[in-house]
Amino acid sequence: MQLLDGKILDGRKLSKKIEQNVGDEVKELKSTCGCTPGLAVVLVGQDPASAAYVNMKKKACDRVGFYSITHEMPESISQEAIEKTIVQLNNDTNVDGILIQLPLPSHIDTTKLLELVDPSKDVDGFHPYNVGRLVTNLDGFVPCTPLGVMELLKEYDIDVKGKNCVVVGASNIVGKPMAALLLNADATVEICHIFTDDLKKHTLNADIVLCGVGVINLITEDMVKDDVIIIDIGVSRTNEGKLVGDVDFENVSKKSSYITPSPGGVGPMTIAMLLSNTLKAAKINAAKLSEQKEC
Numbered sequence: 223m224q225l226l227d228g229k230i231l232d233g234r235k236l237s238k239k240i241e242q243n244v245g246d247e248v249k250e251l252k253s254t255c256g257c258t259p260g261l262a263v264v265l266v267g268q269d270p271a272s273a274a275y276v277n278m279k280k281k282a283c284d285r286v287g288f289y290s291i292t293h294e295m296p297e298s299i300s301q302e303a304i305e306k307t308i309v310q311l312n313n314d315t316n317v318d319g320i321l322i323q324l325p326l327p328s329h330i331d332t333t334k335l336l337e338l339v340d341p342s343k344d345v346d347g348f349h350p351y352n353v354g355r356l357v358t359n360l361d362g363f364v365p366c367t368p369l370g371v372m373e374l375l376k377e378y379d380i381d382v383k384g385k386n387c388v389v390v391g392a393s394n395i396v397g398k399p400m401a402a403l404l405l406n407a408d409a410t411v412e413i414c415h416i417f418t419d420d421l422k423k424h425t426l427n428a429d430i431v432l433c434g435v436g437v438i439n440l441i442t443e444d445m446v447k448d449d450v451i452i453i454d455i456g457v458s459r460t461n462e463g464k465l466v467g468d469v470d471f472e473n474v475s476k477k478s479s480y481i482t483p484s485p486g487g488v489g490p491m492t493i494a495m496l497l498s499n500t501l502k503a504a505k506i507n508a509a510k511l512s513e514q515k516e517c
């Protein structure tokens with residue numbers, strides 16, 4: 223990795239810098255209005271990966287001085303019981319951000335739950351209100367992973383304006399909001415997905431490939447042009463238990479001008495953006511509360 227330093231988009235490094243800034247702002251917010259930003263996480267079931275992610279989020283909250291609470295619920299919990307918890311969190315003034323850890327068990331109506339979250343506490347940016355605001359390029363909450371990608375590009379002075387960007391994966395969480403952000407930044411955007419015929423035909427035209435599907439080695443060196451910029455949003459575990467992305471890093475990195483490692487690229491940025499979104503929610507709530515006190 224040493225030799226590649228110049229072309230690595232280092233998400234770990236940038237996420238630390240962002241954490242530092244969030245931490246500083248938390249101190250300021252505490253001293254000016256006595257508010258502590260709060261994040262509530264709803265975790266259903268025993269999936270070890272979900273539990274690990276939630277633990278990472280909790281630790282990050284602790285590092286920046288947020289209040290955080292995790293509502294752990296058994297796999298067999300009813301839709302109604304989760305809904306009740308969300309309504310309580312919507313009304314809890316100590317909670318600025320609500321995150322429902324996905325995926326949820328199959329008997330749960332995920333869409334209905336995401337729509338129940340107060341849009342002003344929707345730090346994941348999954349509520350249709352915030353999705354609509356993103357697509358129309360209005361301020362709102364933007365999903366953490368694609369937002370983290372944009373921050374990473376900005377940090378390395380990569381301007382997407384007029385660039386051919388190929389987004390691989392069309393999920394509501396990654397691909398679609400990623401495409402919307404790139405379009406808002408004046409890129410030319412293509413979205414490829416599971417039914418795309420001849421993926422390579424598309425990626426070969428790309429100045430920037432952004433791939434987040436969870437298929438190991440989906441993007442190989444023959445699929446990209448020289449000096450391509452690669453954003454690897456995938457996370458998979460190999461049979462040996464090693465964490466890897468969607469890109470054949472070893473070979474693709476020889477051709478690319480910039481590339482994110484996975485792990486160490488987009489993943490840490492996701493957590494940093496969750497902190498940043500929660501701080502944003504806390505500031506909005508603090509302003510609302512002070513208005514109410516004035517009148």
Ligand SMILES: Nc1nc(=O)c2c([nH]1)NC[C@@H]1CN(c3ccc(C(=O)N[C@@H](CCC(=O)O)C(=O)O)cc3)C=[N+]21
Pocket residue numbers: 274275278321322323324325346366367457465484485486487488489490491492493
């Ligand atoms: N409501 C909801 N919001 C999410 O944002 C959300 C979710 N559900 N469900 C699961 C996915 C996945 N996700 C990641 C967060 C951090 C890393 C991360 O920090 N990865 C580290 C490595 C972590 C490790 O060592 O295990 C890295 O890439 O370097 C990865 C993936 C958020 N997600």
